[in-house]
Amino acid sequence: MSHVENELTSQPECWKRAAELAVQHKDALPAPGERVAVVGCGTSFFMAQAAAALREGAGLGETDAFAASEFPAGRSYDRIVALTRSGTTTEVLDLLAAVRGRARTTAITADPSTPVMQAADDIVVLDFADEESVVQTRFATTALTLLRAHLGLHTEQAVADARAALAEPLPEGLVGCTQFTFLGRGWTNGLAQEAALKMREASLSWTEAYPAMEYRHGPISISTTTTATWMFGQAPEGLAGQVADTGAMWIEGRLDPLAELVRAQRLAVAVAAARGLDPDRPRHLTRSVILDGA
Numbered sequence: 095m096s097h098v099e100n101e102l103t104s105q106p107e108c109w110k111r112a113a114e115l116a117v118q119h120k121d122a123l124p125a126p127g128e129r130v131a132v133v134g135c136g137t138s139f140f141m142a143q144a145a146a147a148l149r150e151g152a153g154l155g156e157t158d159a160f161a162a163s164e165f166p167a168g169r170s171y172d173r174i175v176a177l178t179r180s181g182t183t184t185e186v187l188d189l190l191a192a193v194r195g196r197a198r199t200t201a202i203t204a205d206p207s208t209p210v211m212q213a214a215d216d217i218v219v220l221d222f223a224d225e226e227s228v229v230q231t232r233f234a235t236t237a238l239t240l241l242r243a244h245l246g247l248h249t250e251q252a253v254a255d256a257r258a259a260l261a262e263p264l265p266e267g268l269v270g271c272t273q274f275t276f277l278g279r280g281w282t283n284g285l286a287q288e289a290a291l292k293m294r295e296a297s298l299s300w301t302e303a304y305p306a307m308e309y310r311h312g313p314i315s316i317s318t319t320t321t322a323t324w325m326f327g328q329a330p331e332g333l334a335g336q337v338a339d340t341g342a343m344w345i346e347g348r349l350d351p352l353a354e355l356v357r358a359q360r361l362a363v364a365v366a367a368a369r370g371l372d373p374d375r376p377r378h379l380t381r382s383v384i385l386d387g388a
Contacts, residue, residue, distance in 0.1 A: 096227070096363065096372070096373050096374045097225070097226040097227040097374045098225075098227040098229045098231060098296065098359075098363060098373045098374055099363055099373075101225045101226070101227055101231050101232045102231040102232060102260075102356060102359045102360065102363070103260055104232055105231065105232045105235055105236070105256050105260075105356055106253045106256040106257050106260070108220075108222060108223045108232050108235070108236040108239075109235065109236060109239040109248075109252065109253050109256060109352075110253055111222055111223075111236075112220060112223070112236045112237070112239040112240040112243065113239060113240070113242075113243040113248050115218075115220075115240060116240055116243035116244045116248075119218045119240070119244070120244060121216075122200050122216035122217070122218055123175070123200060123218070123240075123241070123244045124149065124154070124155065124157075124172075124173050124175065124200075124244075125173075126154045126155060127154070127155050128155050128172040128173050129155060129156050129157075129170070129171050129172045129173075130146075130149065130155060130156070130157045130158070130171060130172065130173050130174070130175060131146075131157070131158045131159070131160060131165065131169070131171045131173075131174045131175070131197075132145050132146045132157065132158070132159045132160075132174075132175045132176075132177065133159070133160050133161070133162045133165055133174060133175070133176050133177070133186065133189060134161070134162060134176065134177035134178065134186070135161060135162050135163070135178075135183050135185055135186060136230075136291065137179075137230040137234045137288055137291060138177035138178060138179065138230075138234065138237075139159070139160075139161045139162070139177075140234075140284040140285070140287045140288040140291065141177055141234050141235075141237055141238045141284060141288065142159040142160070142175075142177055142284070143159040143281075143283060143284030143287070144238055144281045144282070144283075144284030144285055145157075145159070145175075145238060145241045145242075145281075145284075146158055146159035147159075147280050147281035147283070147284065148241070148242060148245055148247055148281045149241075149245055151280060151281065152245055152246075152247065154245060158171075159284075161185075162176065162183070162185035162186045162188075162189045163185040165189050165193075167192065170196075170197070171197045172197060172198065173197060173198045173199070173200060174189075174190075174193055174197050174198070174199045174200070175199075175200045175201075175202065175241075176189070176190060176199065176200070176201045176202070176210070176214065177202050177234075177237050178201060178202070178203050178210055179203065179204045179205070179224070179225070179230060179233045179234070180203075180204070180205060180208060181201070181203040181204070181205045181206075181208030181209060181210035181211065182205075182208050182209060182210070186201075186210065186213075187209055187210065187213050190210070190213040190214055191213060194213075198215050198216070199213075199214040199215045199216070200214060200215065200216040200217070200218065201213065201214035201216070201217050201218070202218045202220065202237050202240065202241075203217065203218070203219060203220070204219070204220055204221055204223055204224035204225070204233050205219075205221065205224060206219045206221060218240065220233065220236050220237060220240065223236035223237070226374075227373070227374050228295075228374065228375070229292065229295050229296050229362075229373055229374070231292075231356075231359050234288065235352055235355060235356070238352065239252070239352070242352075249350075251350060252350040252352055252353060255349035255350040255352075255353035256349075256350070256352070256353040256356050258349060258353065259349055259353045259354065259356040259357040259360070260356060260360070262357075264357070264360060264361055264364060265343070265345060267343065268322055268343065268345070268361060269361070269364050269365055269368050270320075270368075271320050271321060271322040271343060272300065272320040272321070273299075273300045273301070273302075273316065273318075273320065273321045273322070274290070274293050274299055274300070274301045274302075274321075274322050274324065274361075275290075275301070275302050275303070275304070275309070275313065275316075275317070275321065275322070275323045275324070276289040276290050276301070276302075276303040276304075276324050276326065276358065277303070277304055277305070277306040277309055277323065277324065277325050277326065277329070277333075278303070278305065278306060278325075278326040278327060278351075279305065279306050279307070279326075279327050279328070279330075280327070281351075282326035282327040282347075282351045283303075283305050285326045285351050285352065285354070285355050286303040286304070286324075286326050287303045288355060289301075289303065289324070289326070289354075289355055289358035289359075290302060290303035292358060292359050292362040293358070293361070293362045293365065295362070295373075296362035296363060296365070296366045296371070296373035297362050297363075297365035297366040297369060297371060297373070298366075298369070298371065299362075299365055302316075306325065306329060306330050306333060307330055309323075309333065310333070310336065314336065314337070314340065317337060317340035317341070317342040318340060318341055318342060319341040319342070321340070321341075321342035321343065322342065322343040322345060323337045323342050323343070323344055323345065324345035324347070324354075324358065325344075325345065325346055325347045326347045326351045326354050326355070327347055327351050328347075329346070329347075334346065
């Protein structure tokens, strides 16, 4: 098995550990009423989007999400939460340095021996979810599980659904599709974006992601008999039928949306295998982006 296959299959156990750690780290994580920004790069940015939508949707305080490189320097926040598996990403470290003394900062990382340990005010280390693969799977979902548990939104059903996502076969014919579209609503928009990224990274697939209601406003025009359209969470009324009318394969999100992401990770690996690609060595990518001169 590839590293990414081994790592993605360990997610149910990682989620259980992260949920148990949430209480231990409650003082390092956003308190109710704080104005919060969650930042990251790549996969971590998409997890930041999901976490921000969950927190604000739960009525726990205004919460924004930004790619670390696009953080609006003029805005004021009580706390900034940075998601960084490697702890070495240039944009994250630069942002933490720029806001030092202006906002409380928390870094959630997998590696306790990296510069982010000194860059942030508070640290949460999820070293049990670290990965050898360049392609992120379990660290991202484990970090989001930690935040869901902190918000009181994690359930044991999510873990059970993750096990089901690993055990059940993928829908027949899905691996043979030539184009994949992932749709989300609210917090699952970030998950849809992450599913699309996994498909690009691991299998070089033509993949897109949209808010579900926006799919009708143009993107549905690409749908055809070799397209798969996958919904994370509850679909808008009538959308499944409209997709079916195009001839595309409709994949209903039956499981907890984070468990649906596990299914999408499996799809990325399966498509890579079908195309003779190594998902552990994605084209043009490295484990961490460290810019020259940083």
